[in-house]
Amino acid sequence: MAQDSVKYFYPLAWAVVDKETGRTWKWFMELLRNSLELEDGEGVTFMSDMQKGLLEAVSTVLPKANHRWCARHIEANWSKNWRGIEMKKLIWWCAWSTYEEEFKDQLKTLGAVHEDAARELIHYPPQYWCRAYFDTKCKNHMVDNNFTESFNKWILEARNKPIIKMLEDIRLKVMNLLNNREEECRNWKEEISPYAIELYNDYRVIAIECKVVFNGDYGYEVVEGKDKYIVNLELKKCTCRAWNLTGIPCPHAIKALMHDKQDPLSEVHWWYSKEAYMLAYMHKLQPVKGEKFWKIEPEHAMEPP
Structure with missing residues (x-):
């Protein structure tokens, strides 16, 4: 998975x-x-x-x-x-x-x-x-x-069936899932994923409480509580590494970007975009004919139990 x-x-x-x-x-x-x-x-x-x-x-x-x-x-x-x-x-x-x-x-x-x-x-x-x-x-x-584990629970009913029936049920579930996820994406309110928006909003709440000092170049010293972090907007890096790990500006980066009069949401990585999501779900499982249409080569036939 x-x-x-x-x-x-x-x-x-x-x-x-x-x-x-x-x-x-x-x-x-x-x-x-x-x-x-x-x-x-x-x-x-x-x-x-x-x-x-x-x-x-x-x-x-x-x-x-x-x-x-x-x-x-x-x-x-x-x-x-x-x-x-x-x-x-x-x-x-x-x-x-x-x-x-x-x-x-x-x-x-x-x-x-x-x-x-x-x-x-x-x-x-x-x-x-x-x-x-x-x-x-x-x-x-x-x-x-x-x-x-979510996937295993999702196919739990199918797993109790004979092997061919099990695989067919899983195939149909996946076929529907790929289509449904694509349709869900079309209804996103933003151009980036709901998860990215949720994490960004959490970070933004923290950013409001941070303090920032600009060095006049690309460097920002951002204070969060008792800790200080360095943000470089040109390199898109923060010493807390959260921005680099997730592709979503961390609280310190958000504070620096706001100081620089930039929209922090514009710095969310392309991987979270609607475009990227649609590309991931554009590959579909194709329909399969019923079992009576299946051609089984003798050398590939399974022995009865």
């Missing part, structure tokens, strides 16, 4: 295998690479639950792809030894940190509660699950892949 700019799951490819193994994941990833012409995977970002076979398949088939690990799965493993609401909150603040200094501060706070808890957490390399170390080519700062 992929994710679109409204944060909906996007059915990209699916398969039925006898078991999730390194062999079946490699087979699947090779088909995905060839179908989408991904070559060595440069510029592509995956997120998984750290399943060994999948990790190896991605690194073998798409060696230059970025591979994030789902923070929820890390939390589930880590929290077996470190339970409690406070500990859960602290691990998520670590994962949500957008720059290294913030991550180290959060890790220090966790260590103050229990030193061994912090030490055990970094056994999971933070570059795979903490925003502070994510590549910014992918304009998505998500740290968990719960949209795959």
